[in-house]
Amino acid sequence: MAVSARSLLDPRVTLTAAQERDFFQSIRLPNGVFKTTTDRRMDDLNALVVDCLKKAGAAPREILDVAASSGISSVELVETLASGGFDAQLTATDLSLSATLVALSRNHYVLVDRSGEILQHTIFGVSLRPWPRRMDVLTGYWLVRRIANAVARASLAGRSSGETVMLVSGRAKVHPRISFVEDDVLADAPDGLARRFDVVRAANVLNRSYFSAADLARAVDGLVTRMRGPGSFLVVARTLEDGTNNGTVFQLNDNDGFDVVSRLGEGSEIEDIVLASAESRRGRHN
Numbered sequence: 001m002a003v004s005a006r007s008l009l010d011p012r013v014t015l016t017a018a019q020e021r022d023f024f025q026s027i028r029l030p031n032g033v034f035k036t037t038t039d040r041r042m043d044d045l046n047a048l049v050v051d052c053l054k055k056a057g058a059a060p061r062e063i064l065d066v067a068a069s070s071g072i073s074s075v076e077l078v079e080t081l082a083s084g085g086f087d088a089q090l091t092a093t094d095l096s097l098s099a100t101l102v103a104l105s106r107n108h109y110v111l112v113d114r115s116g117e118i119l120q121h122t123i124f125g126v127s128l129r130p131w132p133r134r135m136d137v138l139t140g141y142w143l144v145r146r147i148a149n150a151v152a153r154a155s156l157a158g159r160s161s162g163e164t165v166m167l168v169s170g171r172a173k174v175h176p177r178i179s180f181v182e183d184d185v186l187a188d189a190p191d192g193l194a195r196r197f198d199v200v201r202a203a204n205v206l207n208r209s210y211f212s213a214a215d216l217a218r219a220v221d222g223l224v225t226r227m228r229g230p231g232s233f234l235v236v237a238r239t240l241e242d243g244t245n246n247g248t249v250f251q252l253n254d255n256d257g258f259d260v261v262s263r264l265g266e267g268s269e270i271e272d273i274v275l276a277s278a279e280s281r282r283g284r285h286n
Helices: 005-009 017-025 043-056 072-083 141-156 213-224 271-285
Strands: 062-066 089-094 098-105 108-112 118-123 126-128 163-166 178-182 199-203 233-239 245-252 258-264
Touching (some): 005 017, 005 098, 005 108, 005 118, 005 163, 043 072, 043 233, 043 245, 062 072, 072 089, 072 178, 126 141, 199 213, 213 271, 233 271, 245 271, 258 271
Parallel strands (some): 062 089, 089 178
Antiparallel strands (some): 098 108, 098 163, 233 245, 245 258
């Protein structure tokens, strides 16, 4: 049973790493992406980034972690950098970093995103997921879910009040080197993020299974608008189902293109798109 979102608002409750993992794995966003979190899954990638920065003689001050989800991996990245001697602040972004907990009655609470989609029910203290699984037909949960969703949607009509819940790990929320900003990876940099970052990491987001080639190219262009300029680093990686990390560390050159600095495993699956991105940007600017 997943932890209720109400626990995240209770100052007396400190969730364990396992409880945090169970909670975030139970939260499925409207785009089908889960707020999955797993400790230490990118240790080898973080070590590679530190090694590349040292070899380049870089001194990064601002790090951007794109699609940071719960922020656990952001904590590990910034602490690995600190252990490597880098004094850097990290901005963690995601499309949805907060939700609203609405009390429908004394015994029924719902967690909803900014569009009003239900992310979790808490009924008589028990957390219930609003999204379907294949086993629901066999277990009968499909009926429980359907009734809970119908009741909640009817009760939510016209309501806008509730308590804001940050959908990030408690460890990340209080970390002195980390701040959070909601941001869309497919858009150009908003105010405050443009031309700012020495290192940009996009892990487990720029995948061919998530986006078309055209959208991936647009996302790379958007990340360039967030990078400080030539010499900045872009890290693109993906964790496979067996836990293996494949990724590439790129560096922005003076021609607005990327050079490959190093690879982890087989490298990024979108390496060709990143390397071809300068030509497409020049074509749009001419």
